[in-house]
Amino acid sequence: MNCVCHRCGGQKAGAFLPCPGCEHTPRPMDRAAAWLFSNNHLSQEELREAARRIRAGEQPDPSEKLLNMARDEIRKRALTQTTDQAMAASSLVGISALSLLLTPLAGFAFWWGYRSERPAAAAQILRVTWPIAIGFMILWGGVISTRLFG
Numbered sequence: 001m002n003c004v005c006h007r008c009g010g011q012k013a014g015a016f017l018p019c020p021g022c023e024h025t026p027r028p029m030d031r032a033a034a035w036l037f038s039n040n041h042l043s044q045e046e047l048r049e050a051a052r053r054i055r056a057g058e059q060p061d062p063s064e065k066l067l068n069m070a071r072d073e074i075r076k077r078a079l080t081q082t083t084d085q086a087m088a089a090s091s092l093v094g095i096s097a098l099s100l101l102l103t104p105l106a107g108f109a110f111w112w113g114y115r116s117e118r119p120a121a122a123a124q125i126l127r128v129t130w131p132i133a134i135g136f137m138i139l140w141g142g143v144i145s146t147r148l149f150g
Helices: 028-036 044-055 064-083 089-101 104-114 119-149
Strands: none
Touching: 028 064, 089 104, 089 119, 104 119
């Protein structure tokens, strides 16, 4: 058992999926309560007990503290599961080309945009952009020193 429907007590495959028994799909404001009745929060024995009590007519009424904890966990899991993914190789090649053709600042701009939501991708972008930036600094340093000291 993965989850229990917090409306009818039926078994569900996921907390946010429709219940096969009552066809209730948790709306965004009900998702914290639905998550509380999943194996992310309760053990198998607790899920069985929750299902029995809901089928017996008890209506779940979780405290605001529990709902806030569930919202925080949902948010954390959503960030780590969906957004913190590595950058595709083709995207890294594109960022490298952009940094070489225009300026390494383009790569640093991508890093800045990804740093909080996708730290893994941001680290990859830095590994590609820093060598290009160093190369540009050496190139421009040579050009400027040649013009100044001729």
